[in-house]
Amino acid sequence: MTVPPVSAGAARRGALSNSDGRFEPVSHAPADDGWGTLAPVAPGDDDRDGWGPPPSPATRVEVDRSRTVISRNTSPDIPFDRSINLYRGCEHGCVYCYARPTHAWLGLSPGLDFETRLFLKPDAAAQLDAELRQPGYRPAPIAIGTNTDPYQPVERTHGLMRQVLGVLSAFHHPVTITTKSAMVERDLDLLADLARRRLVRVALSITTLDRDLARTLEPRASPPAARLRAVRRLADADVPVAVMAAPMIPALNDHELERILAAAADAGARQADYILVRLPREVDGLFRDWLAAHVPDRADRVMNRIAAMRDGRPSSGRFHARMRGTGPEAELLARRFAVAARRLGLTRRGDDLDTTRFAPPPRPGDQLALL
Structure with missing residues (x-):
């Protein structure tokens, strides 16, 4: 795949292309019309960032018509069996995101479409309320943020996460949250209340402390310093908080x-x-393009080292190995983590959340129980 170079400041997107999904009957390729529309312009000729057209695509938000909001899984190597994803696609634009291929199922590109063509569940809170009231429902922690980020920029407008937290709080239902956004601070009041009842854990994902690298790898996620500030505020409010050094890219x-x-x-x-970086399906090509544009001097070295930790491939879906990798380099990374975590007093898992408090609240019009 050949793409014109685009500066991260100009594009403010992670992917450098928008190739068709693998299920589409036809594919498209950019072609110059003779006027140099695909060629980079000289710095200063078009915009202050150094590159001209194409401009960054605007974000479009559509409605997700899914009939349920809780997704179930039986994967043996993840610590939860249910999750909620309030958005399909993610405006953070992390170029390495393993969720990008899911957009191909929608007839869209895992490239720029994934970060600009978003789908939201406006009735998520109402759907969740109904599902938690189903006869026979048994509570267990619901994981939010495992596929796309609940605190991505469009959440500022739609507020779905806060609505869902309100429902979980009313039901005394445990929840775990993973995010790359300092916007989690907005819900500190709800999170602190949930924490007092042992109903919540929050994890901030921090990929790098290098602001410039973060800006190109994950262009619309919060800067590293802002994420660390969110960790501090959550900790000060006695909300159990973890940090995910993820993904680690050799x-x-x-x-x-x-x-x-x-x-x-x-x-x-x-x-x-x-977590070790995973590059499934289309993410492999998107990441290679990013390397060629931003770090061409070590692009081959990065991919070779990833392959050395992934049985010679860019990714592996093998349970119990997909998060950590295999081989001597993967083992060294695991040992480095263990030594540093032990020295710093960081544990891998927190206290269990409380499922015994779960109780559906009465709805308006419900008959009160006899005393």
């Missing part, structure tokens, strides 16, 4: 592992973990 940010963990502990995190 020859790009893996050298920062110990520094990220130290910054997390200093900010008040109680737990920490890490």
